[in-house]
Amino acid sequence: MRDLEDYTIGATDGSIGKVKDFYFDDEAWVIRYFIVDTGSWLQSRKVLISPLAIGKPNWAERILPVEITQEQVRNSPDIDTEQPVSRQHEKTYLSYYGYPYYWGGVGLWGGDLFPGKPLPGLEGSGLAPADHAAAQGAEMQAEAALRGDEDPHLRSCKAVIDYHILASDGQIGHVQGFLVDEKTWAIRYLVVNTSNWWLGHEVLIAPKWIENVSWSGSTVSVGLTQQAVQDAPAYDPNAPVERQEELGLYTHYGRTGHGADGKKHEAVLPGD
Numbered sequence: 001m002r003d004l005e006d007y008t009i010g011a012t013d014g015s016i017g018k019v020k021d022f023y024f025d026d027e028a029w030v031i032r033y034f035i036v037d038t039g040s041w042l043q044s045r046k047v048l049i050s051p052l053a054i055g056k057p058n059w060a061e062r063i064l065p066v067e068i069t070q071e072q073v074r075n076s077p078d079i080d081t082e083q084p085v086s087r088q089h090e091k092t093y094l095s096y097y098g099y100p101y102y103w104g105g106v107g108l109w110g111g112d113l114f115p116g117k118p119l120p121g122l123e124g125s126g127l128a129p130a131d132h133a134a135a136q137g138a139e140m141q142a143e144a145a146l147r148g149d150e151d152p153h154l155r156s157c158k159a160v161i162d163y164h165i166l167a168s169d170g171q172i173g174h175v176q177g178f179l180v181d182e183k184t185w186a187i188r189y190l191v192v193n194t195s196n197w198w199l200g201h202e203v204l205i206a207p208k209w210i211e212n213v214s215w216s217g218s219t220v221s222v223g224l225t226q227q228a229v230q231d232a233p234a235y236d237p238n239a240p241v242e243r244q245e246e247l248g249l250y251t252h253y254g255r256t257g258h259g260a261d262g263k264k265h266e267a268v269l270p271g272d
Contacts, residue, residue: 001157001178009036009049010065016073023154029207030108031185032154035081046081047073051115051185052099084152108184165192166221172229202235204249
């Protein structure tokens with residue numbers, strides 16, 4: 001995730017600004033917004049850019065192209081990125097750009113695994129897509145009220161860096177960073193630095209293995225022992241994480257899960 005900092009967000013008619021942080025969903029562990037510093041052209045105003053708008057990244061030139069214009073960004077709802085972003089703020093933002101709501105469905109992005117596209121003719125119109133309203137309507141509003149979904153579930157990625165990782169039998173390190181799937185924008189792994197215990201040792205821990213996060217106490221509790229983490233395959237930040245390495249990681253912890261290809265793989269337990 002740190003590699004994406006200072007990437008340029010390229011609108012259809014020029015640069016919007018540089019990526020400075022991210023908001024992730026603390027329930028689904030998915031990047032919901034890029035926090036972008038617009039620089040001099042918009043008086044360094046910070047704006048939110050949704051992955052729903054991002055096209056194919058240009059990794060060589062460090063550009064994330066988006067299917068919106070500078071004028072749309074200039075007129076977009078002003079959201080204070082220094083304060084918690086409420087669900088109402090999100091509704092205003094998503095409706096402005098004509099994006100469907102992502103909450104309430106079975107996928108990471110509503111009913112889909114991947115970020116969708118705004119419906120033609122609705123960009124910047126201030127109107128929610130008609131099919132979204134029909135599909136999610138009153139039933140979703142009632143369900144959200146019962147669950148208390150008006151409370152914010154967005155967290156700054158930078159704020160979580162250095163959170164202490166607590167194993168079932170003691171502390172094992174701190175959050176060093178995040179590995180993100182650029183197709184779904186899901187957080188695949190937390191990069192955990194255990195250098196206070198084992199010099200230079202970094203390991204990966206999947207969000208699904210987290211048992212509790214104390215946002216006030218800055219701790220992440222995982223259902224793993226110190227020994228299991230110590231013996232886990234080391235993470236090399238200079239090498240891509242291949243599917244076989246993911247399978248090895250899941251096998252080590254005796255877990256099942258989805259690998260880099262999005263398919264479910266059974267972890268082979270020792271002795272099987």
